[in-house]
Amino acid sequence: MGALKLSSIEKTYPNGHRAVRGVSLEIEPGEFLVLVGPSGCGKSTILRTIAGLEQLTGGEIHIAEERVDERLPAKRDIAMVFQNYALYPHMSVYKNMAYGLKNRGVSKEEINSKVTEAAKMLQLTDYLERKPSQLSGGQRQRVAMGRAMVRSPKLFLFDEPLSNLDARLRAEMRLEIKQLQRKLKTTSVFVTHDQVEAMTLADRLVVLNQGEIQQVGTPKEVYHQPANIFVATFLGAPAMNLFEARVTSANEMTLNDGQTIQLPAEMANRVEPGRNVTVGIRPEHLALTQNGQRPLLNFETGLSEELGTSQLLHGKIAGTDCTLNLPHFDQHSEDQLGVVFEPKHLHLFDVETGKRIDHG
Amino acid sequence: MANKRVQFSHPIIPYLFIAPQMLIIAIFFIWPALQAAYLSFMLEDPWGMSREFVGLENYQYLFNSAEYLYSFGFSIVFSALVAFLSLGTALILAVKANAVLHMQSTYRVLITWVYAIAPAVAGITAYFIFNRHIGVMYDFLNSLGWQFNPEADAVDASALLILVSVWKQIPVNFVFFLAGLQGIPKAVREAAALDCANERRRFWTITFPLLAPTGFFLLVINITYAFFDTFGIIDTLTQGTPGGRTTTLVYKVYQDGFLGADLGLSSAQSVVLMLLVLSLTFVQFRFIERKIHY
Ligand SMILES: Nc1ncnc2c1ncn2[C@@H]1O[C@H](COP(=O)(O)OP(=O)(O)OP(=O)(O)O)[C@@H](O)[C@H]1O
Ligand SMILES: [Mg+2]
Numbered sequence: 197m198g199a200l201k202l203s204s205i206e207k208t209y210p211n212g213h214r215a216v217r218g219v220s221l222e223i224e225p226g227e228f229l230v231l232v233g234p235s236g237c238g239k240s241t242i243l244r245t246i247a248g249l250e251q252l253t254g255g256e257i258h259i260a261e262e263r264v265d266e267r268l269p270a271k272r273d274i275a276m277v278f279q280n281y282a283l284y285p286h287m288s289v290y291k292n293m294a295y296g297l298k299n300r301g302v303s304k305e306e307i308n309s310k311v312t313e314a315a316k317m318l319q320l321t322d323y324l325e326r327k328p329s330q331l332s333g334g335q336r337q338r339v340a341m342g343r344a345m346v347r348s349p350k351l352f353l354f355d356e357p358l359s360n361l362d363a364r365l366r367a368e369m370r371l372e373i374k375q376l377q378r379k380l381k382t383t384s385v386f387v388t389h390d391q392v393e394a395m396t397l398a399d400r401l402v403v404l405n406q407g408e409i410q411q412v413g414t415p416k417e418v419y420h421q422p423a424n425i426f427v428a429t430f431l432g433a434p435a436m437n438l439f440e441a442r443v444t445s446a447n448e449m450t451l452n453d454g455q456t457i458q459l460p461a462e463m464a465n466r467v468e469p470g471r472n473v474t475v476g477i478r479p480e481h482l483a484l485t486q487n488g489q490r491p492l493l494n495f496e497t498g499l500s501e502e503l504g505t506s507q508l509l510h511g512k513i514a515g516t517d518c519t520l521n522l523p524h525f526d527q528h529s530e531d532q533l534g535v536v537f538e539p540k541h542l543h544l545f546d547v548e549t550g551k552r553i554d555h556g
Numbered sequence: 557m558a559n560k561r562v563q564f565s566h567p568i569i570p571y572l573f574i575a576p577q578m579l580i581i582a583i584f585f586i587w588p589a590l591q592a593a594y595l596s597f598m599l600e601d602p603w604g605m606s607r608e609f610v611g612l613e614n615y616q617y618l619f620n621s622a623e624y625l626y627s628f629g630f631s632i633v634f635s636a637l638v639a640f641l642s643l644g645t646a647l648i649l650a651v652k653a654n655a656v657l658h659m660q661s662t663y664r665v666l667i668t669w670v671y672a673i674a675p676a677v678a679g680i681t682a683y684f685i686f687n688r689h690i691g692v693m694y695d696f697l698n699s700l701g702w703q704f705n706p707e708a709d710a711v712d713a714s715a716l717l718i719l720v721s722v723w724k725q726i727p728v729n730f731v732f733f734l735a736g737l738q739g740i741p742k743a744v745r746e747a748a749a750l751d752c753a754n755e756r757r758r759f760w761t762i763t764f765p766l767l768a769p770t771g772f773f774l775l776v777i778n779i780t781y782a783f784f785d786t787f788g789i790i791d792t793l794t795q796g797t798p799g800g801r802t803t804t805l806v807y808k809v810y811q812d813g814f815l816g817a818d819l820g821l822s823s824a825q826s827v828v829l830m831l832l833v834l835s836l837t838f839v840q841f842r843f844i845e846r847k848i849h850y
Contacts, residue, residue: 248749248750270753282741282743282746285766
């Protein structure tokens with residue numbers, strides 16, 4: 197039984213822009229689903245069609261087996277947390293949280309006990325009589341959370357709720373949201389373009405681009421087995437290194453400048469010789485040769501950046517820009533360095549379609 | 557709180573900066589006001605040849621005059637109705653125009669252009685439309701069975717004045733209300749749409765309170781308008797007829813002072829009017845505004 201089911205939903209805006217192109221998804225009860233993608237890819241649009249703030253132009257939405265896409269937003273049993281909080285400026289914190297319950301005819305006593313409980317959970321008890329303008333950003337964010345919580349809806353929707361907070365508070369609230377969601381076990385859809393948020397919060401991750409789903413999976417799956425070049429380069433900072441190559445034999449590829457790479461063992465004999473492929477490897481999976489190790493590839497050294505915990509070393513392999521993420525900071529004055537890696541960390545993509553090749 | 561004050565090195569300079577403004581206020585507002593206060597204790601002959609100090613006699617006369625007391629009451633009822641009706645109508649129009657997606661600007665222009673008409677012109681236009689001999693609306697209302705006759709019936713005359721005054725004031729209110737509506741963040745309206753299914757209720761619990769600061773500002777503007785700026789409409793439409801039944805306080809100042817040439821009495825009325833406006837402003841800012849700012 198799905199808590200939320202999107203069946204090939206479509207959204208074309210009145211100006212003709214097709215923002216969502218046939219997205220289908222099924223979300224399990226209690227799941228924390230994160231929609232991630234570059235700006236303008238349609239994340240907010242999807243969330244807003246689920247909320248009913250935008251009308252679908254195709255497809256259906258079911259919440260707990262009931263079709264909701266023709267209902268009013270308030271009749272869908274969902275609650276949404278907005279990026280800029282969207283608190284009612286003329287109401288106290290208490291009234292902000294109580295408003296949705298009051299309109300649903302909940303009794304005064306019940307409202308009181310729910311709001312008090314939520315306030316306690318969110319450490320807002322001392323602020324119940326304040327107006328939103330007298331709260332800090334983090335407190336406003338908590339009120340917005342509280343307003344969603346007290347309704348005990350079937351579904352929480354979050355549209356980049358943390359992006360207005362400073363980095364430290366964002367990390368704190370991220371953890372808080374995760375804990376809260378674990379405790380309440382309310383199915384949630386969370387939109388963000390921040391990868392760290394996406395990776396840390398998600399039970400399952402949906403990567404979107406230009407209104408289409410690129411990949412659905414746990415953060416680990418999406419990171420380690422990206423379905424295509426877009427996903428591979430979108431997740432992970434710095435982005436995955438990509439090289440053009442040609443398969444020259446059953447277990448070997450050749451780069452533009454003639455250097456050769458061994459195909460990973462499980463890929464041997466799976467790619468027919470003569471085929472052009474894109475090879476990807478993450479910066480942290482590349483290492484420099486140490487005491488006489490035989491280099492697998494030659495690296496032309498460029499600039500380096502010190503990150504504190506690690507070092508980014510930029511340069512070129514086979515004439516293509518490439519970055520290494522090295523665990524120690526060392527000065528590298530050589531023009532050429534040898535690079536090693538484990539073949540299992542290589543990703544192969546089809547040159548034309550950009551799709552991952554080892555997928556059966 | 558940070559100290560926002562800017563310190564000038566020389567204490568005279570800020571006064572020099574505001575001097576021209578103060579001069580204008582002194583010449584055109586304070587001086588005439590003092591003059592009026594002075595004259596209100598005087599009895600002057602119609603040609604201004606002699607004047608005599610009479611103390612509070614002008615005031616005593618005023619508050620014993622049934623005519624004056626009537627015009628006092630009429631002004632208040634008239635202003636309240638004009639303010640209420642023009643604010644209400646404008647609010648409805650603004651809400652409707654704000655909900656229109658296509659050709660919103662056309663509606664805006666259609667409703668706003670009335671603002672460009674001078675009160676006297678509006679009065680004369682209405683005079684023709686409601687005239688006993690040539691008026692289209694006059695015939696229409698009478699054909700409906702309403703014995704409409706603003707020249708003889710005080711209620712009809714008042715209704716006519718109110719209608720024209722309200723019509724003339726709607727554009728201003730409309731523009732401000734529309735701006736106020738558009739100033740409500742989209743996300744707040746959307747959050748409300750998730751919290752409350754009933755649109756009417758949403759209006760009264762979210763939109764209306766958020767428009768209150770705009771509404772308050774407009775209330776002050778509208779009462780001032782109804783008190784003072786309707787002069788041109790009254791002068792062209794009824795001149796206070798029938799029998800002084802449509803005379804507002806301002807119109808009476810004009811009648812007694814300029815037509816009746818009783819400057820002392822007229823000045824006393826001006827002073828009363830000033831005190832009235834002063835106390836109204838005080839009440840508005842002290843008690844109402846405090847409640848509606850977030
Ligand atoms: N009301 C609208 N009318 C027309 N086009 C719109 C409208 N709202 C959004 N769009 C377009 O639809 C596309 C998707 O917008 P959406 O807001 O869903 O992006 P997003 O993924 O949430 O981006 P961001 O990360 O910047 O919030 C964008 O190209 C945007 O320009
Ligand atoms: Mg967005």
